[in-house]
Each structure stands twice: as structure tokens, then as C-alpha cells.
Amino acid sequence: MSQLSILLDIAIFLLTTAITWMAFHLYMLFRKPRYLQFSTGFLCISIGYFFVAIINVFTYPNIHTTGIEQLALANVLRSLWFIPILVGLTILTILYYNINERRLQLLFVTLLIAGFTLGGFTEVAFFTASSILFFFIALKLYHHHRTEPDQSSLLILTGFSLLFISKLFSGILFIHEGLYIGYYIFKLAGVGLITHSTWVISR
Amino acid sequence: MRRTRIDIICSILTALEKGSMKPTPLLSKANLPHPLFKKYIAELEAAGLVNKILSAKSTTYELTDEGTQYVREYHRFLKFSAGFRL
Secondary structure, eight states: OHHHHHHHHHHHHHHHHHHHHHHHHHHHHHOOHHHHHHHHHHHHHHHHHHHHHHIIIIIHHHHTTSOHHHHHHHHHHHHHHHHHHHHHHHHHHHHHTTOOOHHHHHHHHHHHHHHHHHTTSOHHHHHHHHHHHHHHHHHHHHHHHHHSOOHHHHHHHHHHHHHHHHHHHHHTTTTOTTHHHHHHHHHHHHHHHHHHHHHHHHO | OOOOHHHHHHHHHHHTTTSOBOHHHHHHHTTOOHHHHHHHHHHHHHTTSEEEEEOSSOEEEEEOHHHHHHHHHHHHHHHHHHHHTO
């Protein structure tokens, strides 16, 4: 199962990189500032997942079996992917909610960083912050879809929602091992749907 | 909503997507006043996106290969905007 998780994280890294490239390419052609913001958000998420993949493939199995120094190293390594993913999700949330006021944007980022730093870069702090941001992005996509229904946006909305559900599963995995199956199914389906939609768009 | 420069350029190029056109139907399809149309069509010619074909009777415009490629990217841009709600 952990190999499947690593493969899915690599798939998310490749997917977010493809979306970043496509959005930036379209920004260079059509100069819409929202595309630059969108590609920056996805670039951060992509960098985060790059570290997730690298850490999981090369170091994580060793870190679990060793002492305090390695745990400190694990914290540093975690911040390598916690921070870019949270910054990316924050940029996307600011974009989708049209928060154009600079001071509000700053307040948003400061609150997130303060909460996260005080939380001590823990998995729980990351899980809570990223789930909240994920939920609000999915909610906005749902509202957009309700006002202007469209097949590709429905697929992307469904993909985001499935990823959000898989995130919720990841928070309760400690209850029962069987929940891993739900976690992987939702994650796989979410990544698959967004990949399919992105492929359809790029044709 | 006020159209941007890119919106205007794309409205001219997509109007030419189905084939060459004379200036009057083209400016009407792109919904542009004549002075603006002249300005933009000259820009598009200079950028190599549109060809001006002069004949004894009339003038027509058509897309170049680069223009066709640009329109293809514009459709991708519209699909991306619709999909990700940008």
C-alpha cells in the first residue's frame, strides 16, 4: 500500500507540474494575470509534491526506524513539503475568492503561517490547514459550477471533492487499517479524474 | 464588460477561423468600429498572424499557419478557463 501511496504522490507531482506548465504557457500567450497566479499556486503545490515523492522514496522508511536526531531531520524535511503545499493552496484560495486587497491577502498568509508555526509543523497542523483550504476551494468550484454548469468543470470539481474526501480519510486512518482502502480509492479516483480533464482540455 | 486587447485580437482571429473574409463582414463579426479594426488588423498582419490578400476587385484577410495555431491555443485557453473556473 505504501508503494501505491508513493506512486500516487508522484502522479500528483506530474499532474500539478503539467497544470502549472499549461497555465503558464497560456499566461504567456494571453497575459491574463489570474493565469499567472494560478500557475504560481500550482507550482508551489508541485514543488511540495516533488519533496513528498523524494522524501518518501529515499528517506522516509529509514527515518521511521531511528532516533531523536532523525526525528528532528524528519521535521525539517516535512517543512520542505508542508510549506510549499500550504502556500500553493493559499494562493489558489485567494485567487478563487477574488481577494484583491493586498492587506487582506497579507492577513490571510500571516494567520496561516502563525497558526502553522505555533502548531510546530506537525502533521495535524498541516492536515487541518490543508483540509480547510481544500474544502473552501472545492466549495467555490461547486458554486461556480452551479451558476454555469460545464462538463469539464464538473469533472474537475468531482476530482477536487474526491481528493478532499481522501484527505479526510487520511485524518482518521488511525481508527482502523481498513480505512486505507477508502483513502487510496478516493485519492486514485480524484487524481484520475483531474488528469483526464486536464488531458481533454490540453488536446 | 470591457474587452481587453487580447479579447479583441482573438475575436478577429476566431472570425477568420472558417475561412477568408472581406473587411466589412470581418469588423462586423468582431464587433469593432472601423478605426480600431484598422489598428488591430495592421498589428495582426505585422505579427504574421493574418495575411492580407489584395485582388483587383477586393481585399480579403485570412489566417496564416501561426494565426491558426494561435486560435487553437485560444480554444485551449477557453477550455482551461471553463474547466478550472478562471
